[in-house]
Amino acid sequence: MTQLCSVYDEVIAALPLLEKTGIRLALENHTETFADEILWLINRINHPQVGACVDTVNSMGVLENPESAVKKLAPYAFSNHFCDHKLDRDQFGIRFHGVALGDGDIDCFKTYDIIRKESPTDRITFEIEWDMENDSLEVARDKQMDACIRSIKYARDVLKIGM
Template identity: 85%
Template structure:
């Protein structure tokens, strides 16, 4: 019998609405056109099962706010996953020491905390897997996660190490093998490997068996006379074989959740127009997940 999957939303899908993360914006963050509680209501309206949230969505990380978010999610029967970074370059609201990220996840009622490793790679990016400069950083991550394992065990929070935009799949697998703990696994992002010129399908095949969670994305590769550009689109509109990737995750991953994410680029549009296009892509992605992938059917 095929595994029955739940469908969740990574809040970055609506980043132009002020949710998820202000990727690439170091100055003043975008104003929020929608807050986390309003998004929860949308999630219920759309028939979603949960949300993958960040410190940007929380706005503050004090105990009162975390309790409020936990209660709001429980009232709406939504699961939560907490997404944080070790050293986010563009949006420091996402940065937490590992122990703090675990505690925040616990207080939110989340069962999982996803970590971006924020490795700073040497150039050229291609062919730099396990470069000495990278290995020194991976060893630091190893030390930090090992130090947090007693807290992981006390809370039962699973840690998912992501193949973020600066990490090869084999580096994540190396860390998981060295840490060697049942509560430490992967987050497989279906497009991030392109940022280090790694085949995205190959990365999914490697990481999915260890992946407690996922960022299920589609990107489109455009070519012009100046080169190529890989940018986010609604599920099914890009060059990722979403159905094939979905079947792989269903078959070999220990998760029963698909967390979709859209990395919409506003391009030359005004913020107002781009927001509406991003929202449309979100709604179309939910329909694709239901009608094509069969999630929740």
């Protein structure tokens, strides 16, 4: 809460600039915050130019259900980070890592439908959080580009985004 109170103070200080420039500020449900904490902050600021950036996977960082977080934040979302992640288990525990849209464990159909129906935004911004692992920069870049191309194809052909 100390961190959220500091963010509150910073946003309040920035409101005159937001008003002057017409810029809207979207507070993201990053990996260390629950959706309810972001809503608390947005509601406490209570300004039409301050809303949410709903990330479809970040809630997993605090073990919050991604669909629940998207449902809570979508009505306030000026923007989004539409991503998919895969949960893998090995001898050391579990690992949640970025993959191309449709290749992971996030229900992209449900999260897209919630954003489409509930959010005031008119666009989807996909994000690939790629883990290089032991790959060289060149190999990792090629893999990430492939994931981006497959994500665009999935968004268009399967989710029918932009159609």
